[in-house]
Amino acid sequence: MTILAKICGINSFIAAQTAIDSGADLLGFIYFSKSPRHLPIDNAQALMQQARQHASARANKVNLVSVVVNPDNELLDHIARELKPDFIQLHGHETPERVADIRARLNVSLIKAISVSSKDDVATARVYEPLVAHMLFDAKPPKDATLPGGVGAKFDWTLMEGHKGLAPWFLAGGLDPWNVADAIATAKAPMVDVSSGVERGPGLKDPSLITQFLKNAKGS
Template sequence: MAAQTAIDNDADLLGFIYFSKSPRHLPIDSAHALMQQARQHASMRANKVNLVSVVVNPDNELLDHIGRELKPDFIQLHGHETPERVADIRARLNVPLIKAISVSSKDDVTAARAYEPLVAHMLFDAKPPKDAALPGGVGAKFDWTLMEGYKGSAPWFLAGGLDPWNVADAIITAKAPMVDVSSGVERGPGLKDASLISNFLKAVKGI
């Protein structure tokens, strides 16, 4: 499976998406089984991998369900969650948070400052097209030079339109300490490709 390929190629984190509009959406029961398999495979290979539950504007019921049933290492908030909502989620769950920010201008990067005290990591993704049904994972990228000068309080992720052929340039240009990928390692919406995953991670680790 894709998770095993990622673990075999030394991925540090694996994301599992709970958003019904996404082609990558997983019901909780399916996610639980896949996460268990990923943990077992990582343990057999003595690899440390963190599992991330990705949600979009989640209500408390979903958050409680995820925290209770899946016990993820991180929860990634990929919607329009305000700093106040993020603070509420942080107080509710004993799980480190990752907050995604949609970027199209320097002001968007600056807006991350309000979230930094509340989360373990920030993630900077491209702002999706106006007619997009998804908040991310659409293959759009932004001007990586907008990250120039950004020094977060914790290591941050660069996302948005990354693939095995451009990720090295993206890391160098944005000076990104970490990267996130989804559609860039797929052969179709929601269909992860083992060779693309392997090549992406080799490109990242080769820098």
């Protein structure tokens, strides 16, 4: 099985370049002011354009993802118009009704993230799956966390055993170059997502960790 990998929280060209050159399938760009990986729209626009140009020059197919948390319609419209992402990732507490509204509003494929600590949490994906291109299963952050993801927390990967889904889904939460192969084998995940696991500090992507993560995720 070919594993698809997303490097999230891209906030520099060297990180984007390394991810593309090392075989990343998706790059995530975060718009959430509390995140150390937050990029204002103008910065994201310039960096995403650089990433597209580099991927094109390398003849690599890479999808770009705008990650938002409980966005209002004004922000969504602005992102869709200015950034033209391949996907918008909803990483907040968006209800199925809100996701359906966003889907009707935008001509952009959606990824919905949900936090997991039990089998019941995994089951909640069913109501979202008809509305989105992909689901993303992340660990529930600690109670005192200010971020919905990207904090290095992980969950019991065996909770994903037997989960099929209507479309390929992402495994996220606490992944890093050293555990990603085990995580894929345990959860039978077709796609993986990493952010803090390839950083040397909050928001500081480490090119060597990006390369090693992608190598280990893809078994190359």
